[in-house]
Amino acid sequence: MKFSVLASGSTGNAVYVESGDQAFIVDAGLTGKKMEQLFAKIDRDIKKLSGILVTHEHSDHIKGVGVLARKYNVPVFANEKTWQAMTPSVGNIPLDQRFQFNMETVQAFGTLEIESFGVSHDAADPMFYTFHENGRKLAVITDTGYVSDRMKGIIRGADAFVFESNHDVNMLQMGSYPWSTKRRILSDVGHVSNEDAAIAMSDVVFEKDTHIYLSHLSKDNNMKDLARLSVAQTLQSVGIMPGEFVHLHDTDAEEPTKLVMV
Template structure:
């Protein structure tokens, strides 16, 4: 049984994630234009016609920009909780009733052998939630767009084989940067985004013996850099006794380039 995935795009300009099992293929979010979504899938030699649905995390535009177009053009089922549906409906256009499905927070839905577990995060959206995917004894945890990582969240994602983990900003770059103070305050708040250092500290509580890959995701294009994020996370992990390259590795994500399709 094979669970494979790709971070199609990740960053402040748009987010999308692809996963497939032996039976199904799904997107999580479609935060780029429909044309860009098709191009990103093409980078991993996949086609939108083969998708079985889209799971939505929340209604911010960098997660739903291409959702309506993709759903309508390829007749895809869309899964979101009731508050997210209400918040995003005016932004995604009309979607046929038979394509609209509810996926409540803190529940599990099964698609063949794939169990999809939803969990809430702390972000300034209607009812933001992310997902853990269980298939064939493998566990893939996806979590960005949260101001902090609670013990409850840690318990749900703990000991995943692969993590896609928010590492949004360098605090110093953000504080010294061009954003107005109101936006800086929002990003740094409990309903904003996780910094490089806070991401690493949370990782120390969830990395397990079976963890092999951690993807640093949703990097700010203005307040972070790939090398900086990786260095900061690695240094913090090593201060806590975790050695990158000894059992697990760190990987970059990109706002315009899909990561190679990889088994969990």
């Protein structure tokens, strides 16, 4: 199993995962043209996609879904409420490309098993995914206001995490956003801060080689260096020293991460 965070941030999100002849993206929150460019940068053929796994209907996660589905005949997977919520935005997708992926279920694609789980975000029925193959596990969770014990139980022990580290609380509070937006981000259906990301990670990492990709950073209320430092310091405070067995990685809104094996 290999993966790349194609893009991550408030302007668009997509994560590529492949195993054998199976290849999926979690969300397609950029234009079709930009998605094609990102695939070229990791030397992969977008025409060979097995499916698009949609997490929720916000535009930074579905902007390119309709275009890619129609242009490349790609199947699209989402739960019923998300299908209903996103249909006006993604346009017509043929019935034979529309697939249901219910909450809290597992679907197998060859040797790759994909598990869905609910999160706490202000969308119709938001959910994210873990990927399992040959005892290896990748967890993707980038939009949630908090990380519950149930979520932690599902993602615990992953070999790699694509995990939200959306904002620095002080930057957000001192920034120019209206109070209603700040309150939404800080709420239980908003986004996870740097510190909360680290606290959640400290509860789910095992003492083995683990890679954490800090994702969905706000362009206005966070910085890569700040996110990495904040997460590292919080992990250190509970006895987890980044660089020993936990490795922190940046993601970017424009450039994909290197395609790596889980």
